[in-house]
Amino acid sequence: MDVNKIENTVIFQGMSEREISDALEGLNAVKKKYKKGTTILHAGSTTKRMGLVLEGSVTIENNDVWGNRIILSHVGKNQFFAETYGLLADEPMLVDVVANENCQILFLTIGFLHRGTLRPKSWTTKIMSNLLIISTHKNLLLSGRNFHTAPKTIRGRVMSYLNSVSIQKGTTVFDIPFDRQQMADYLNLERTALSKELRKMKDDGLIDFHKNNFHLMESLEL
Amino acid sequence: MDVNKIENTVIFQGMSEREISDALEGLNAVKKKYKKGTTILHAGSTTKRMGLVLEGSVTIENNDVWGNRIILSHVGKNQFFAETYGLLADEPMLVDVVANENCQILFLTIGFLHRGTLRPKSWTTKIMSNLLIISTHKNLLLSGRNFHTAPKTIRGRVMSYLNSVSIQKGTTVFDIPFDRQQMADYLNLERTALSKELRKMKDDGLIDFHKNNFHLMESLEL
DNA sequence: TCAACTACGTGGTTATAACCACATACATCT
DNA sequence: AGATGTATGTGGTTATAACCACGTAGTTGA
Numbered sequence: 001m002d003v004n005k006i007e008n009t010v011i012f013q014g015m016s017e018r019e020i021s022d023a024l025e026g027l028n029a030v031k032k033k034y035k036k037g038t039t040i041l042h043a044g045s046t047t048k049r050m051g052l053v054l055e056g057s058v059t060i061e062n063n064d065v066w067g068n069r070i071i072l073s074h075v076g077k078n079q080f081f082a083e084t085y086g087l088l089a090d091e092p093m094l095v096d097v098v099a100n101e102n103c104q105i106l107f108l109t110i111g112f113l114h115r116g117t118l119r120p121k122s123w124t125t126k127i128m129s130n131l132l133i134i135s136t137h138k139n140l141l142l143s144g145r146n147f148h149t150a151p152k153t154i155r156g157r158v159m160s161y162l163n164s165v166s167i168q169k170g171t172t173v174f175d176i177p178f179d180r181q182q183m184a185d186y187l188n189l190e191r192t193a194l195s196k197e198l199r200k201m202k203d204d205g206l207i208d209f210h211k212n213n214f215h216l217m218e219s220l221e222l
Numbered sequence: 223m224d225v226n227k228i229e230n231t232v233i234f235q236g237m238s239e240r241e242i243s244d245a246l247e248g249l250n251a252v253k254k255k256y257k258k259g260t261t262i263l264h265a266g267s268t269t270k271r272m273g274l275v276l277e278g279s280v281t282i283e284n285n286d287v288w289g290n291r292i293i294l295s296h297v298g299k300n301q302f303f304a305e306t307y308g309l310l311a312d313e314p315m316l317v318d319v320v321a322n323e324n325c326q327i328l329f330l331t332i333g334f335l336h337r338g339t340l341r342p343k344s345w346t347t348k349i350m351s352n353l354l355i356i357s358t359h360k361n362l363l364l365s366g367r368n369f370h371t372a373p374k375t376i377r378g379r380v381m382s383y384l385n386s387v388s389i390q391k392g393t394t395v396f397d398i399p400f401d402r403q404q405m406a407d408y409l410n411l412e413r414t415a416l417s418k419e420l421r422k423m424k425d426d427g428l429i430d431f432h433k434n435n436f437h438l439m440e441s442l443e444l
Numbered sequence: 445t446c447a448a449c450t451a452c453g454t455g456g457t458t459a460t461a462a463c464c465a466c467a468t469a470c471a472t473c474t
Numbered sequence: 475a476g477a478t479g480t481a482t483g484t485g486g487t488t489a490t491a492a493c494c495a496c497g498t499a500g501t502t503g504a
Contacts, residue, residue, distance in 0.1 A: 062369065070372045072365065084358040094365055114351045125347050129336045132350060135357040136306040142364035143294065143316055147284065149371060150292045150410055152462070154491070180452060188372055190492050195453050197491090211452090374492070376461070402482060412462050417483050419461090433470095433482090450501075459492075470481070 006106065009052060009078050011130045015123060023123040028109040034099040041082055041097040048111025050086035053077055056103020057177065060095050061185070071186040073141055074100065074177040080134050086110045087131070100177075149188045154197040155206075157187045162207065162216055172216040179212060228328065231274060231300050233352045237345060245345040250331040256321040263304055263319040270333025272308035275299055278325025279399065282317050283407070293408040295363055296322065296399040302356050308332045309353070322399075371410045376419040377428075379409045384429065384438055394438040401434060 003020050006012060012020050031054070034040055040058060041047060051058075053075055060081060062070040072095060075081045085093050089111035113128060148161040161183075166172055176183065184191040201207045208215040225242050228234060234242050253276070256262055262280060263269060273280075275297055282303060284292040294317060297303045307315050311333035335350060370383040383405075388394055398405065406413040423429045430437040 062372075068372075070369065072368055084361045087354060087358050088362075091362070094362075094369065114354055125350070128347070128350055128354060132309060132336055132354050132357060135354060135361060136309050139306045139357060139361055139364060140310075140313070140316075142361060142368065146294055146364065146367055146371075147292065147316065149368070150284075150290075152490090191451095192453070192493080193491055196455095199453075374460090413481095414463080414483075415461050418485095421483075445504100447504085448502085450499105452497105452499075454497075455495090457493085460490090462489075463487085465486095466484085468481105468483075470479100472479080473477085474475105 005054070006052070010134055011052065011080065011108075011127065013130050013133075015126050019123040019126065022121070023127055024108075026121075026123065027127070028107075030107045031104060032107065033104050034102070036099050036101045036103075038099045039096050040099055040105065041085075041093060043093050043096050046090060046092055047082060047085050048089045049107040049109045050083040051081045051097065052106040052108065053079055053081070054104040054106050057100040058103060058105075059098050059100050059182065061098060062095050069185045070188070071178070071182055072145060074182075074186075076177065080138075083110065083131060083134055083138065087114060087135075145186070148186075154187075154189055154193060155201060157189065158194070158197065158201065159206075161187060162214055165214075166216050172218070174214060176212050176214060183212075227276070228274070232356055233274065233302065233330070233349065235352050235355075237348050241345040241348065244343070245349055246330075248343075248345065249349070250329075252329045253326060254329065255326050256324070258321055258323050258325075260321045261318050262321055262327065263307075263315060265315050265318050268312060268314055269304060269307050270311045271329040271331045272305040273303045273319065274328040274330065275301055275303070276326040276328050279322040280325060280327075281320050281322050281404065283320060284317050291407045292410070293400070293404055294367060296404075296408075298399065302360075305332065305353060305356055305360065309336060309357075367408070370408075376409075376411055376415060377423060379411065380416070380419065380423065381428075383409060384436055387436075388438050394440070396436060398434050398436060405434075 003017055003024070007015075007017065007020055012023065015023065028049075030049075034056075040051065043062065055077065057074060057076045058081060059074055060072045062072070075097075081097055082093070085091055086108075087110055110127075110131065113124065113131070144164060148157055148164065151157045151160055162176075165174055165176055178186055180195060181191050184194045187194070198207070198209060202209065205217055207217060225239055225246070229237075229239065229242055234245065237245065250271075256278075262273065265284065277299065279296060279298045280303060281296055282294045284294070303319055304315070307313055308330075309332055332349075332353065335346065335353070366386060370379055370386065373379045373382055384398075387396055387398060400408055402417060403413050406416045409416070420429070420431060424431065427439055429439060
């Protein structure tokens with residue numbers, strides 16, 4: 001396992017090279033590749049492992065039998081998924097994890113961590129501390145979607161989402177990680193209705209966009 | 223501080239009485255009372271403390287300037303809130319915490335925990351491990367709301383929510399912790415529209431209810 | 445360069461949830 | 475008990491998002 005590539009990810013923050021390679025061994029680190037569109041983890045199943053996206057990106061989504069899709073979040077390079085289910089190893093997953101593009105995943109077995117079965121080594125406490133940060137951030141992310149899907153109007157949802165991305169990226173011009181259908185599924189909207197409203201917002205001078213590149217206009221009103 | 227009352231809460235799980243009282247001191251435990259309707263923590267502010275509900279209950283909500291309310295969750299006795307913001311002590315809160323009834327809160331200062339400034343004592347790792355569990359469960363809770371608010375129809379949302387409560391409580395007759403307005407704000411609906419749909423669902427033999435007591439009928443269809 | 449496929453957008457229709465105004469039931473207080 | 479206040483329900487109207495069918499643009503591949 002190549003330590004250099006991952007020593008800067010949140011989960012190994014503050015750890016020495018030695019600790020990291022101990023941790024990688026202790027956590028049974030396994031690398032795996034997936035083709036775009038593949039389901040990496042299936043809703044209903046359980047897992048003792050969390051995932052770190054080394055290359056590519058994945059989406060966390062729920063697909064019901066009628067073909068409806070809910071997208072909870074997008075997980076990009078150097079970000080994590082399934083840490084919740086990995087830790088609570090018995091909890092059946094409510095979501096699928098799907099490869100959004102060809103990607104490479106590092107799996108880490110964390111299901112035993114909180115049980116204290118392992119005698120505490122220096123790396124275990126550090127990993128747990130870092131997992132805590134990851135979990136709390138994931139919390140903010142899920143809260144975020146709750147807010148973006150709250151406005152009754154399409155325009156309200158779009159603005160809530162685009163604003164948050166803009167603030168996060170620190171610029172009014174930015175790419176979003178979703179295509180239209182995904183954006184609609186993230187904002188809990190119907191795709192064509194979203195298209196229409198985006199058009200209107202462009203006509204109204206609120207935003208500009210091309211594909212998944214968006215430009216938030218400074219609102220002229222005080 | 224009376225240890226007996228709280229030794230069974232999740233955050234002190236697996237700790238000796240001695241560890242618990244050390245932890246209470248180290249976490250600067252403070253008890254406080256709030257009257258129904260009081261805002262305990264304000265959106266926009268930061269906090270280094272998390273809350274444990276000793277008595278009563280609180281709601282986690284967002285109130286915008288136009289009077290719209292979003293309820294993210296209900297936190298009952300022996301449950302926790304603001305652990306996310308307490309840990310990420312710089313993160314401005316996106317939500318208010320409001321006393322749902324007269325209540326008593328135990329505040330624990332956890333803002334320093336993950337920084338490793340404190341030299342590791344036996345209780346710190348245990349608290350962190352337990353916080354991890356709490357955080358991941360909070361994650362599932364937030365995911366839950368994302369799912370309950372996803373169906374396009376009022377009936378779909380109500381069923382999604384009531385089903386999850388029913389499963390969680392293990393019975394088809396149960397109380398929900400919300401009044402109508404709160405239920406509407408949780409499911410992202412307008413109150414009167416919710417009332418009407420509940421009535422229709424009763425007429426259709428899907429559910430029965432009186433106030434906040436609900437009865438899920440076994441669906442007759444295969 | 446043409447064909448096939450996918451992503452995206454548009455027009456028109458309809459179902460339905462929001463909204464408003466009000467009624468009724470229920471609880472609280474003196 | 476009566477009065478006040480709050481929670482809940484109902485009827486009617488309207489705005490709007492979902493839905494369906496189709497067109498167009500943009501991409502991939504032979």
